[in-house]
Amino acid sequence: MSATSSHAYGIGVMAIIIGASVGVVFYTSFYLPESLMKPSVDEHILHPVKETIIEIIEGSASSAQQDNFVPKLVNIQLGIDNQVIWKNVDTTAHTVTPDHRTEDSYSGVFGSQGVIKPGYDYEFLFTEDAIIEYHCEPHPWMKGKLEITKQRF
Structure with a gap:
């Protein structure tokens, strides 16, 4: 494995970790609370x-x-x-x-x-x-x- 492919592999892993983190933050901060919210009632x-x-x-x-x-x-x-x-x-x-x-x-x-x-x-x-x-x-x-x-x- 060359140094260039090792560097590209590391960047790919970091991108996956960052993407997963953004997904978790979105899910817990926006999607989940909205889905659990009670409807408005008079x-x-x-x-x-x-x-x-x-x-x-x-x-x-x-x-x-x-x-x-x-x-x-x-x-x-x-x-x-x-x-x-x-x-x-x-x-x-x-x-x-x-x-x-x-x-x-x-x-x-x-x-x-x-x-x-x-x-x-x-x-x-x-x-x-x-x-x-x-x-x-x-x-x-x-x-x-x-x-x-x-x-x-």
Whole structure:
């Protein structure tokens, strides 16, 4: 190998290192933060006038019980009552699990992470129109439905 080819080889390696460094800096400084940024949502949707409460009532673990998520069907208006809280007033742990994977672009994936123990709550802020059917994973007869719509003036 001659001195000239060795010198060219060194310059090539340096160019690759510099290029990779520039790529990493661009990715971590510009591309990644932008891709993780939450969408802008109107303040009235982020801070609704009131909350919607859904109770998981006592005895819900029994398949003979007709009522479990009370109310079962909930109509929600964005900006009015789109902060939804499931309160477990039963003596058994339950889940709030969507029948089909559901994701809100602001709040993320819908559904309780694990079980909701007796006396605990699960909250979710809806920011987009959707119709969501859900159930309790260990007790599949427990079913509920949410219809989320824009506020009508």
